[in-house]
Amino acid sequence: MNRYLINLSYVGTHFRDNGRLEDPQSVEGALEIALKKFRPVNEFKIKLSSRTDAGVHALNNAVHVDLERYNGKPYEPDKLTQGLNRTFGSQKIPIRVLRTRHVPLTFHARLCAKSRTYLYRVGVLRPEFCDDPEQIHPFTRFIPIDEHDRCYFIANKNFDPDRLKRAAALCEGYHDFRTFMAIARGNLWQQMPTYTLRRIERITVERGSSMASAFSRKLADRYYEYWDIRIKARSFLYNQVRRMVGAWIAAAEARITERDVQQMLTVPAKSSWSSTTRRILSSVTMSFLEQLQKSRHSLQPTETTVTYMDGSRKVFRGEIERDIPKRLGFIIDNSPDQVPACVLSQFLYLGSQDCVRREVFEKYEISHVLSVGIETPPFEGCPQVRCNFIECLDLPETDLAVVIKQSSEFIEGCRRDGGRVLVHCNAGVSRSTSVVIGYLMKHHDYSFLQALGLVKSKRPCVQPNVGFINQLKKLQ
Known part of the structure; x- marks a missing residue:
């Protein structure tokens, strides 16, 4: 190969x-x-x-x-x-x-890339033509055919390049760019808190020039001022660059303020996206019907298998359906999760209720067991293991502060005694994970992102519910 x-x-x-x-x-x-x-x-x-x-x-x-x-x-x-x-x-x-x-076979085009650079070209109608109705209208203004789909043209007398530069400068450095990310269906990684953290190495806004041929360049220079926007980073989120440039241009046109751009960075959320900010799109304008027709042609044929409660199954493909052999109406998991993740060496372990077994306790020398939201399953042969149960529902509205306070006291007591503690809930995904993250933040001075990153590196399946994540962020 x-x-x-x-x-x-x-x-x-x-x-x-x-x-x-x-x-x-x-x-x-x-x-x-x-x-x-x-x-x-x-x-x-x-x-x-x-x-x-x-x-x-x-x-x-x-x-x-x-x-x-x-x-x-x-x-x-x-x-x-x-x-x-x-x-x-x-x-x-x-x-x-x-x-x-x-x-070499070790080379990877995406992972080995050192940086990526985007260039956006903006053509701004000169102020002296902004009162001309013919030049203001998008379908009658002059646009050099050489620049078709290669430059974004603006007709706004309020456009200020200094505001554009100041808004762009806010995005340099290490930020959470969730506000500027478009959601891609089926990408579960986008839901991770650390996924949207990115570092932009450099942003430059410089005066550019027309790329039109000699035939139309004279008119192009007469009507427009050109600006080149370059953004350099190692990686970008889905649609991040388009949405950032859209926000900067909105600030340059005084439709939003620099403070609005700052809020998009400091409060990273879909709700922080200003409704007055448009995403920079291709200059080709399509009707809604044309967009639907185009997207329909891009769809791929697919089959959907539906399993009913009685075990019967059907396969649907368009308007066609056919029966296939029966099976159980649920999926059996024959691989119990009996390996706890060691979060802190020779002390703090995280797992599911499947880990509450004598063999696991003996192998990992567990001396304390903290059961979060689910009582410790009965086991024999380890009378020396100290168990503690704390009530906790896996619901966003559950008060996590009380749970973390009680849990941290038990975990810290184990540390002082020189023991090893296993923290578990039902699946070892949400409740016990939130308790471990809260303990790391409270007793080891971790930030939320640092604690989540550590726990996820040890047990990749963890995912606290949305309410727990918001409460943990407030503990910082």
Whole structure:
């Protein structure tokens, strides 16, 4: 197996996005179709460095792919470059491969990337033309055809580039950018508190110039002032850059204030997004009906299996349904969770009620057991183990402060006695996790994010409910 790094550029106007769809309307799909012409014997997967949104162009994106030839020999990188560009050219696909290289199998296009840079170009109608009704209207104003889908044009006499620069400067550094993230369906990682923490290395707002040809450049310079906005970071959230630029432009147009932008950062939540801030989109304006029709064509056919309480099952595909063999109306978990996670070395353990077993106590030398919300299951053979039960419902409105106070006293008493404590609830996901996080914050000076990060690194399945998370944040 050989791994190849492919650098490419493309015009993203008519691409849906970089999602993994095997059709020419996505960058990755078009690349997969072109690579299959080389007839590799393996089922390959393309890994992109950056998943650009629909309508976004790329000057130099990177992907890696593993290809295995039928004779075991590697493909020549130059032949891959030539073959891909030949396919894209013949199919009128606006993708150009810049270079192909043979890289080690340890290389990963996304994980090994040091930084990513976005460029947004903004054309602002000069103030002397802002009173002209013809130039104000989006369908009658002059826009150089060379800049179509390559620049965002604004007609607002209130536009102030200094306000734009000050608003942009607020976003530099390490912040929680949850306000600026668009929710992607099915991505459970987006719900994690630490997922939206990102560091923006540099933001620059500089005067730009028209990219129009000589034929229309004179008119372009007459009507517009150009500004280049560059944002550099190692990684970005879904739609983060578009929404940030939208907020900065709204501040430049005095539709929101710099204080509003600051609030979006200090109070990271969907509710902090200002309704007067529009997301910077492609300059192509579609009716709502056209958007629905376009999104319908991007849907993939799928099958849905429905299991009823009596065990009967049906498969639905569009308007067609068919019966399949019966099974139990529930899923049996035959893998008990009997391995507690060691949060603090030789002292604090976290797990589910399956860990309350004599074999587990002996193996990990457990001397104390704290049961949160569920009483300790009966066990024999360990009379020396000290048990404590604290009532706690796994509901957002449960008062966690009282539970943490009682629990921390028991855990701290175990530490003073030189013992080892197992904290558990039913599944070891929400209640016991919240207790351990609260103890780390109260007795070990952890911040909420530090405590959550430590616990999750030891037991990845943990997830306190939303109410517990909000209460734990207030304990800082």
